[in-house]
Amino acid sequence: MQIRVYYEDTDVGGVVYHSNYLNFCERARSQIFFDAGRSPILEGGHFVAKHIEADYSKSAKFADVLKVKTRLFQLKNASFTLVQQIFREKEKLFEMKILLVYLDFEGNMTKIPNAEREFLSTINYED
Numbered sequence: 145m146q147i148r149v150y151y152e153d154t155d156v157g158g159v160v161y162h163s164n165y166l167n168f169c170e171r172a173r174s175q176i177f178f179d180a181g182r183s184p185i186l187e188g189g190h191f192v193a194k195h196i197e198a199d200y201s202k203s204a205k206f207a208d209v210l211k212v213k214t215r216l217f218q219l220k221n222a223s224f225t226l227v228q229q230i231f232r233e234k235e236k237l238f239e240m241k242i243l244l245v246y247l248d249f250e251g252n253m254t255k256i257p258n259a260e261r262e263f264l265s266t267i268n269y270e271d
Contacts, residue, residue: 145172149208158206165200165238169228172212176267186260188248194223195243202237204230210237216267221255222246224264 153164177184184191204210210230217225223245230238246256256264 145175145212145214147171147210147212149204149206149210151206154206160204160208162200165198165204165230166196166240168210168212168230169214169240169242172214172228173226176214180263182263186257188257189246189254190249191244191246193242194245196240197242198238198240200238202232202235204232204237208232213269214267215269216264217241219261219264222253224256226267229269 147168149160153160155161174184210232213229213231215227217227219225223243225241225243227239227241229236245253246260248254
């Protein structure tokens, strides 16, 4: 998924705020569902972030066009882990590993429905 860096994403020096890399990755995760005609909010529940490991390599700047790449790292019964990377052209700026768990609407961790497990298993880096 491509994302343009806008002024609101940056500090006074035109450098992207560290937290916005997480926002860019969140948009890319949602877009994966939308591109498939799905919603990340399911009939019986939704996914929430449980753990994030982030590595900031270089700074993105105002007006940059970034590419967010996402791939499935691990899929379990009630959770899955993704690796997401942000590039400016061929230069990797950021990488994170995020563990997402499936919760019912009462907040209980529960098994991911089979149809969603099949869909999640197809997530791989975009070129």
